[in-house]
Amino acid sequence: MASWITLDVADGVAVVSMARPPVNAMSRAFMAELAAALDRVEQDGAVRVAVITGGLPGMFSGGASEAIAAGLVSRVVDDERLLDEARALGRRLASQAPIALAKIKECVERGLGRPLDEGLAEEARCYVKAYLTEDAREGILAFLDKRPARFRGR
Helix, strand or coil: CCCCEEEEEECCEEEEEECCCCCCCCCHHHHHHHHHHHHHHHHCCCCCEEEEEECECCECCCCHHHHHHCCCCCCCCCHHHHHHHHHHHHHHHHCCCHHHHHHHHHHHHHHCCCCHHHHHHHHHHHHHHHHCCHHHHHHHHHHHHCCCCCCCCC
């Protein structure tokens, strides 16, 4: 079986790279291999952030224009700086409070497509859950002490 997916983990950041010439076209075998790599990422307790990238020059996947249209792209960088920029952003996110990051993702996922009042209620619910953690207290104390926070995921 061809290997189209590579996985590299460093500093809490997993980089999943897709390389199925010529355009990273999706197939059942390709998607199964990608799913297996993402399962490994999810099971690795050291991974805090995952970056999914195309391993072909100038190509993410055959459906990349959909990501742009859906507003999933927040920044565009030159190809030669892309992976370094993605890893740097991943390291920055990995250093943040993991429960707060999880609640942000949960809030976005649950709030999409819902009426504004329901979305705001979901945001309030997630905020309270994150605020009641030990990490929230650590973040406040670190700010007051003018020191880096040491988040533990509690």
